[in-house]
Amino acid sequence: MNPGFLSDLLWPRLCEACDGPVDRPDRMICSHCLMRLPVIGQTGCCRICGRAIAGQREEFLCDDCRGRHAPAFDRACSALEFDGTARRMILDFKFNRHIWTVPDFVDLLEAAAMARFDIPAVDAVLPVPATFLRRLVRGYNQCDFLAEGLAKRIGRRFEPSALRRRNSPLRQGGLNEEERRENIVGTFKAVRPELLRGRTLLVVDDIMTTGSTLSECAKTLKAAGADRVWCVTLARSIRT
Ligand SMILES: [Zn+2]
Numbered sequence: 028m029n030p031g032f033l034s035d036l037l038w039p040r041l042c043e044a045c046d047g048p049v050d051r052p053d054r055m056i057c058s059h060c061l062m063r064l065p066v067i068g069q070t071g072c073c074r075i076c077g078r079a080i081a082g083q084r085e086e087f088l089c090d091d092c093r094g095r096h097a098p099a100f101d102r103a104c105s106a107l108e109f110d111g112t113a114r115r116m117i118l119d120f121k122f123n124r125h126i127w128t129v130p131d132f133v134d135l136l137e138a139a140a141m142a143r144f145d146i147p148a149v150d151a152v153l154p155v156p157a158t159f160l161r162r163l164v165r166g167y168n169q170c171d172f173l174a175e176g177l178a179k180r181i182g183r184r185f186e187p188s189a190l191r192r193r194n195s196p197l198r199q200g201g202l203n204e205e206e207r208r209e210n211i212v213g214t215f216k217a218v219r220p221e222l223l224r225g226r227t228l229l230v231v232d233d234i235m236t237t238g239s240t241l242s243e244c245a246k247t248l249k250a251a252g253a254d255r256v257w258c259v260t261l262a263r264s265i266r267t
Pocket residue numbers: 042043044045046047056057058059060061
């Protein structure tokens with residue numbers, strides 16, 4: 028007998044989104060709710076930041092990526108819009124330790140990354156690091172779970188220790204675009220440049236808002252010698 032079948036009988040898994048029974052093995056979102064997630068299509072996006080414009084079908088270059096604040100990463104994409112049920116599930120994962128949704132989230136990250144990147148060219152998968160203090164208070168860095176899961180799934184090396192993050196003067200949440208850009212400068216440090224030199228890196232974050240955190244991360248990785256930096260996030264927030 029399938030051991031999963033027995034444990035489902037004893038402790039039925041309830042869907043993270045609707046609290047109904049989950050009909051998918053080893054997952055925590057039922058197929059009904061999965062179909063209703065606000066998945067971002069990976070065609071008709073800006074070829075650098077991955078932002079989509081309704082009605083656009085071909086790849087384009089958005090005004091931000093053309094302007095003086097063009098991001099330091101080469102390409103980025105996100106799996107979901109940060110909205111509704113997806114937003115609630117991601118916030119529970121991030122702040123309330125709902126880590127059982129990681130396999131579902133890795134499915135979504137994998138689909139987005141496969142659509143946008145040449146996966147065999149990736150040398151290592153890196154999480155956006157958390158500060159020592161944040162990790163201590165929260166007990167974990169949610170991006171580690173996502174990056175490690177994605178690295179395993181696509182068969183690439185997981186590299187959580189190449190970058191370090193120091194405290195920014197302020198938290199990024201609640202700042203406007205300009206303030207976010209200034210607040211994040213100098214936050215990351217490449218502590219293992221030998222792991223980065225000449226490499227194609229895939230950086231994983233939970234939520235992308237203006238892209239300034241990922242851009243600063245990419246700037247640090249490139250200064251340490253990384254060849255290409257691609258970024259994938261679980262969700263993309265509407266700009267403030
Ligand atoms: Zn459900």
